Amino acid sequence: DAGVTQSPTHLIKTRGQQVTLRCSPKSGHDTVSWYQQALGQGPQFIFQYYEEEERQRGNFPDRFSGHQFPNYSSELNVNALLLGDSALYLCASSSGLKETQYFGPGTRLLVL
Amino acid sequence: DQQVKQNSPSLSVQEGRISILNCDYTNSMFDYFLWYKKYPAEGPTFLISISSIKDKNEDGRFTVFLNKSAKHLSLHIVPSQPGDSAVYFCAASYTASKLTFGTGTRLQVTL
Numbered sequence: 001d002a003g004v005t006q007s008p009t010h011l012i013k014t015r016g017q018q019v020t021l022r023c024s025p026k027s028g029h030d031t032v033s034w035y036q037q038a039l040g041q042g043p044q045f046i047f048q049y050y051e052e053e054e055r056q057r058g059n060f061p062d063r064f065s066g067h068q069f070p071n072y073s074s075e076l077n078v079n080a081l082l083l084g085d086s087a088l089y090l091c092a093s094s095s096g097l098k099e100t101q102y103f104g105p106g107t108r109l110l111v112l
Numbered sequence: 113d114q115q116v117k118q119n120s121p122s123l124s125v126q127e128g129r130i131s132i133l134n135c136d137y138t139n140s141m142f143d144y145f146l147w148y149k150k151y152p153a154e155g156p157t158f159l160i161s162i163s164s165i166k167d168k169n170e171d172g173r174f175t176v177f178l179n180k181s182a183k184h185l186s187l188h189i190v191p192s193q194p195g196d197s198a199v200y201f202c203a204a205s206y207t208a209s210k211l212t213f214g215t216g217t218r219l220q221v222t223l
Binding site for chain 1: 116157158216
């Protein structure tokens with residue numbers, strides 16, 4: 001039973017560029033949430049997708065956008081990258097309204 | 113506004129002893145609480161959770177206690193093992209699945 005997978009594992013970009021991160025949820029899960037974890041901090045909620053729609057959104061600018069596909073996989077897009085966007089980006093999946101989220105290994109993004 | 117706080121950045125415990133990790137929250141709307149463990153270069157791993165209708169939940173060596181009046185929860189690990197050395201995050205939720213995390217406590221279990 002595959003857990004949550006994310007790609008790529010590491011990424012280096014320069015300021016102003018755009019990036020797309022990908023996530024496949026755990027088998028049987030239909031809800032995907034994205035989090036940003038800066039060094040020394042806990043994960044911060046970015047947004048959540050369910051039934052291909054953004055269901056909830058945290059305090060992140062519109063430069064952060066996402067998408068969920070019919071197979072429940074999801075993408076996180078960040079435009080006009082800033083140095084402060086350097087972080088570990090975590091994807092978590094859950095089954096509908098169930099509270100327990102299971103996390104992937106993350107994508108470490110470095111913006112130079 | 114840090115709604116979930118873990119005031120101890122680190123904790124060192126001897127193998128075989130009890131580890132107690134603490135977490136405080138300020139938002140009384142939170143009704144579901146979780147603990148995650150995180151190793152370097154990995155995503156958080158779910159450990160145990162508790163609903164606000166309970167005050168205790170056990171799973172093997174892990175027990176979570178919830179004190180709603182004090183807005184405090186704790187994770188007890190008995191007995192502690194070297195493999196338990198990791199960063200532990202407390203998280204809280206009051207809507208379907210949006211989690212608010214603390215800043216984490218680094219647990220080191222020594223031989």
